[in-house]
Amino acid sequence: MIEISDITKTYVDGPLRFQALRGVSFSIDDGEFVAIMGPSGSGKSTLMHILGCLDTPTSGAYALDGRDVSELDDDELARIRCEKIGFVFQAFNLLPRATVMRNVALPLVYADVPAEEREARARKALKAAGLDEAHYAHLSNQLSGGQIQRVAIARALVNDPSLILADEPTGNLDTKTGEVVLGTFQKLNQEQGRTIVLITHESDVAEHARRIIHVRDGRVIEDSKSHTRRIIHHENN
Amino acid sequence: MKIIDTLQETSAALLANKARSGLTMLGIVIGIASVIAMVSIGQGAQRSIQERIQSIGSNLILVMPGFQRGLGFQVSQGRGSARTLTQQDADAIAGLSEGVAAVAPELSGRYQVTAKGTNTNTSVVGVVPAYPDVRNVQIDLGSFVTQQNMLSLSKVAVLGPTARDDLFGTDTNPVGQTIRIRGIEFKVIGVTKAKGGTGFGSQDDMIFIPLSTAQKFLAGDAFVTTISVQAQNQNAMAGLQQEITDLLLARHRISDPQLADFSVVNQNDIVATASSIAQTFTILLASVAAISLIVGGIGIMNMMLTTVTERTREIGLRKAIGATKRDIAMQFLVEAVLLTGIGGVFGILVGVGVSVAIAAFGVLQTAVSLPSIILAVAVSAGIGIAFGFYPAQRAADLNPIEALRYE
Numbered sequence: 334m335i336e337i338s339d340i341t342k343t344y345v346d347g348p349l350r351f352q353a354l355r356g357v358s359f360s361i362d363d364g365e366f367v368a369i370m371g372p373s374g375s376g377k378s379t380l381m382h383i384l385g386c387l388d389t390p391t392s393g394a395y396a397l398d399g400r401d402v403s404e405l406d407d408d409e410l411a412r413i414r415c416e417k418i419g420f421v422f423q424a425f426n427l428l429p430r431a432t433v434m435r436n437v438a439l440p441l442v443y444a445d446v447p448a449e450e451r452e453a454r455a456r457k458a459l460k461a462a463g464l465d466e467a468h469y470a471h472l473s474n475q476l477s478g479g480q481i482q483r484v485a486i487a488r489a490l491v492n493d494p495s496l497i498l499a500d501e502p503t504g505n506l507d508t509k510t511g512e513v514v515l516g517t518f519q520k521l522n523q524e525q526g527r528t529i530v531l532i533t534h535e536s537d538v539a540e541h542a543r544r545i546i547h548v549r550d551g552r553v554i555e556d557s558k559s560h561t562r563r564i565i566h567h568e569n570n
Numbered sequence: 571m572k573i574i575d576t577l578q579e580t581s582a583a584l585l586a587n588k589a590r591s592g593l594t595m596l597g598i599v600i601g602i603a604s605v606i607a608m609v610s611i612g613q614g615a616q617r618s619i620q621e622r623i624q625s626i627g628s629n630l631i632l633v634m635p636g637f638q639r640g641l642g643f644q645v646s647q648g649r650g651s652a653r654t655l656t657q658q659d660a661d662a663i664a665g666l667s668e669g670v671a672a673v674a675p676e677l678s679g680r681y682q683v684t685a686k687g688t689n690t691n692t693s694v695v696g697v698v699p700a701y702p703d704v705r706n707v708q709i710d711l712g713s714f715v716t717q718q719n720m721l722s723l724s725k726v727a728v729l730g731p732t733a734r735d736d737l738f739g740t741d742t743n744p745v746g747q748t749i750r751i752r753g754i755e756f757k758v759i760g761v762t763k764a765k766g767g768t769g770f771g772s773q774d775d776m777i778f779i780p781l782s783t784a785q786k787f788l789a790g791d792a793f794v795t796t797i798s799v800q801a802q803n804q805n806a807m808a809g810l811q812q813e814i815t816d817l818l819l820a821r822h823r824i825s826d827p828q829l830a831d832f833s834v835v836n837q838n839d840i841v842a843t844a845s846s847i848a849q850t851f852t853i854l855l856a857s858v859a860a861i862s863l864i865v866g867g868i869g870i871m872n873m874m875l876t877t878v879t880e881r882t883r884e885i886g887l888r889k890a891i892g893a894t895k896r897d898i899a900m901q902f903l904v905e906a907v908l909l910t911g912i913g914g915v916f917g918i919l920v921g922v923g924v925s926v927a928i929a930a931f932g933v934l935q936t937a938v939s940l941p942s943i944i945l946a947v948a949v950s951a952g953i954g955i956a957f958g959f960y961p962a963q964r965a966a967d968l969n970p971i972e973a974l975r976y977e
């Protein structure tokens with residue numbers, strides 16, 4: 334369902350030109366759990382922005398669910414993000430002064446989902462993301478780092494997207510909390526068949542995925558199954 | 571995105587920063603309040619001027635002595651001092667045409683007036699029986715000067731309420747008592763109703779006596795100081811004014827109208843002139859107030875620009891989860907309009923409160939008009955849109971990637 338071929342991205346900053354992606358091609362099928370791994374500055378975030386329709390490539394083709402999205406305008410991209418993509422970022426994921434419930438329901442507001450359906454859908458997503466119901470009415474600045482990421486995952490899920498993109502979602506968490514969050518992704522992938530693309534520079538984190546795409550200097554250098562896959566066995570949370 | 575959702579987002583944002591929202595709103599409150607208060611003062615002044623002029627009668631043309639516009643400047647000798655108009659002029663005007671409803675010549679002067687142990691210096695007006703009709707004077711107690719009084723040169727007087735208060739005490743009935751004008755004894759036969767107005771030239775601080783008596787015993791000659799002519803109707807006034815001018819020019823044997831020894835003033839012209847002065851005054855007040863409104867608007871813009879910068883991350887996040895440019899622009903525009911709208915409502919309350927207070931404390935007459943309130947609402951919403959548009963556009967145009975990277 335994701336098919337990119339020969340994607341390049343050149344940032345132009347006044348007289349400076351920087352080619353962050355130099356011809357990237359791969360495809361990701363429905364239900365895959367893929368990690369994109371590479372050192373800092375290798376172009377991972379740039380790639381994620383293009384996959385997430387936040388930006389368009391300088392050249393190359395990108396088909397999402399069979400539709401060419403490489404040359405859409407701002408409004409059409411917003412539509413696609415709204416309907417097909419859920420994001421989890423490293424930090425600043427939530428609106429600080431809004432409750433957990435409101436944060437999770439926000440994509441539904443932009444998707445014009447009727448107000449009375451929103452709470453039920455937000456609850457379902459929060460449950461899938463494993464956040465305790467006691468926190469639903471909390472403001473997001475009253476939550477711990479791990480809880481924030483779960484709320485972010487719930488928000489990414491709420492619109493039932495075909496693709497979840499997570500950019501260094503454990504970057505701000507300690508190892509133990511990070512494991513819990515990664516376990517949540519695994520669970521969503523296994524139990525709900527969600528397609529997940531996880532971006533990280535740590536191989537420990539990448540090994541939670543089934544497949545790892547290694548990038549360096551804007552190119553794919555290796556694309557393989559995770560050899561030593563780590564499975565998180567989680568109880569009922 | 572539905573407007574109800576936009577409102578929810580924006581009110582949450584405004585409440586999150588109450589102090590800043592409140593202070594920014596204060597600029598609009600002050601601006602709108604001062605526009606409303608200033609316009610109400612101006613319109614109140616306009617109304618009271620008109621009422622004062624209307625109270626002297628309706629469809630009036632006033633003929634007064636005095637050299638008009640000599641070589642480009644007014645050689646006014648003060649009303650009443652120029653002796654150019656006579657009783658015969660008044661009679662001639664009365665015989666002019668059917669356009670004339672009534673003619674009331676008068677002779678006024680200021681004299682020392684005494685009663686038992688009291689005295690006052692006031693305006694004594696020699697009048698004819700037609701005077702109350704023409705000049706809109708009503709009798710409160712007793713009766714007015716009659717034709718019989720005129721013919722027999724009766725020494726009778728009708729007091730204005732202020733003159734009555736000064737001579738006999740407030741709300742007394744002096745009918746039957748006597749007063750002395752320049753030492754001559756007059757019998758009080760009536761009191762007129764109050765018309766309002768204070769100070770020099772008050773319509774209430776007057777004493778009316780028969781014109782013939784005034785000419786014979788006070789002035790000692792047959793001249794008059796004003797001839798009030800009432801036209802049959804509004805439409806007849808301009809024509810009548812011209813007829814009177816032509817008639818008097820002929821009677822006084824003056825060929826050049828520029829050298830006329832009298833002036834003919836149309837009440838409509840006085841109203842129009844006074845109104846236009848009051849209107850200019852209103853516009854002046856309103857524009858000073860409008861400047862404070864613009865300053866308030868700039869405050870809104872300043873706050874919105876700060877808000878957009880502060881919330882760059884939030885904008886990026888909203889775009890990432892599906893907000894369109896329009897959604898973002900609307901959110902910030904509605905935020906600005908909400909600020910000015912609420913500020914406008916408070917401004918109206920404060921403005922109306924201030925003008926009611928000004929009137930209640932008797933400082934000035936004020937008139938709050940519905941159009942000025944409607945205008946204030948429209949202007950405050952308009953300011954929200956005008957000064958909120960640029961910040962909202964800036965927010966909408968933020969590149970989501972740049973916004974997400976922004977720290």
Ligand SMILES: Nc1ncnc2c1ncn2[C@@H]1O[C@H](COP(=O)(O)OP(=O)(O)O)[C@@H](O)[C@H]1O
Pocket residue numbers: 344345346351353371372373374375376377378379380
């Ligand atoms: N807006 C931009 N303008 C110019 N250069 C950029 C911009 N965004 C990213 N880059 C550059 O592109 C390269 C890849 O960045 P990024 O995709 O963020 O890498 P990663 O996420 O792998 O650390 C970096 O060298 C970065 O400096």
Ligand SMILES: [Mg+2]
Pocket residue numbers: 377378379
């Ligand atoms: Mg990155």
